[in-house]
Amino acid sequence: MTDQNLDRIRYVTSHFHHLQGLRWKVPLGLYLIQCPWDGSLSIWGVSIWDSKWFGSFVYWAFCLSPVILAIASPLYYRRRFGLVYRKAKAARYLRFLIGTLVVALTALDFFNEFLFVRLVYLSVGGAFLGTWLRRGRPRLQEHYAVLGALLLGASMLDRDRYGMNFFWIVGTALILAGLLDHWQLLRTLKRPIDEPQTIAPAPMEKLR
Amino acid sequence: MNTTPFEDLARLDRLTHDPSRLAILTALSACEQAEFLFLQQITGLTKGNLSSHLAVLEEAGLVEIEKRFVGKKTQTLARLSGPGAEAVESYWKEMTALHKRATRWRPSPALAPS
Numbered sequence: 246m247t248d249q250n251l252d253r254i255r256y257v258t259s260h261f262h263h264l265q266g267l268r269w270k271v272p273l274g275l276y277l278i279q280c281p282w283d284g285s286l287s288i289w290g291v292s293i294w295d296s297k298w299f300g301s302f303v304y305w306a307f308c309l310s311p312v313i314l315a316i317a318s319p320l321y322y323r324r325r326f327g328l329v330y331r332k333a334k335a336a337r338y339l340r341f342l343i344g345t346l347v348v349a350l351t352a353l354d355f356f357n358e359f360l361f362v363r364l365v366y367l368s369v370g371g372a373f374l375g376t377w378l379r380r381g382r383p384r385l386q387e388h389y390a391v392l393g394a395l396l397l398g399a400s401m402l403d404r405d406r407y408g409m410n411f412f413w414i415v416g417t418a419l420i421l422a423g424l425l426d427h428w429q430l431l432r433t434l435k436r437p438i439d440e441p442q443t444i445a446p447a448p449m450e451k452l453r
Numbered sequence: 454m455n456t457t458p459f460e461d462l463a464r465l466d467r468l469t470h471d472p473s474r475l476a477i478l479t480a481l482s483a484c485e486q487a488e489f490l491f492l493q494q495i496t497g498l499t500k501g502n503l504s505s506h507l508a509v510l511e512e513a514g515l516v517e518i519e520k521r522f523v524g525k526k527t528q529t530l531a532r533l534s535g536p537g538a539e540a541v542e543s544y545w546k547e548m549t550a551l552h553k554r555a556t557r558w559r560p561s562p563a564l565a566p567s
Contacts, residue, residue: 254483255479256483258479330487436494437490437493
């Protein structure tokens with residue numbers, strides 16, 4: 246057992262809940278992407294609404310997928326990887342921080358939409374960069390640094406209020422972060438190996 | 454009598470120094486409680502090996518095992534006990550000190566090749 250293996254064990258166990266990307270990062274990203282969608286999406290110049298059935302199928306798939314994913318993913322993670330109870334102190338601190346941020350941003354949304362968009366970029370970008378730094382700048386989590394820098398840059402460059410850019414950039418960043426986290430969990434936690442059969446199978450003569 | 458860091462390394466407690474048991478203890482030290490399935494996947498041990506290592510650790514009082522029923526299935530949860538947390542902490546302290554000593558260590562002139 247090398248030091249690297251022990252570090253990996255310690256890292257994955259202590260961040261097990263954060264690495265469950267399909268739990269809230271991907272659903273939230275999907276939700277944000279479908280928010281500004283008014284059905285004007287077109288593929289090679291043909292609006293998907295030209296086909297009534299296909300159009301409504303895509304629309305409902307986009308609307309329902311975040312809800313289905315948010316409900317089904319905890320069950321999937323529990324069955325696939327098992328349960329891990331994190332240390333109570335860390336969980337309380339994180340819940341308090343996210344709760345305060347959501348309440349503050351929701352309140353701000355009513356007063357100043359322009360500032361709201363800037364602050365969402367800054368807080369999600371800052372959270373991504375902060376996550377990467379707080380976890381000790383691991384190489385496996387460098388996508389957080391890249392996505393964080395991208396969102397902080399977008400806070401200065403995107404001059405829209407509720408433009409398509411805002412929803413697409415933040416949504417895509419969340420989906421990418423979630424999928425990469427999930428992929429790392431799958432790569433690290435391999436399915437248990439079945440033990441070889443130790444009991445010899447009964448001879449065919451006895452079974453006959 | 455002064456001992457070399459390598460002699461001290463050989464005297465380390467086998468209970469925690471064993472690679473599989475060290476992996477289990479490291480995983481449990483990073484959380485409050487973990488299920489058997491998770492421990493199996495993170496350590497890469499087979500069901501039988503993990504069971505026997507957990508039994509050894511439980512017998513030594515380093516780990517507490519809790520079994521409960523969820524529907525018709527048994528769920529096994531393991532957590533580090535108070536002495537277990539102390540053992541992991543002192544093990545790493547000892548290992549860090551040994552590492553420092555080993556990097557500074559030079560063979561005595563009597564043992565050095567002429």
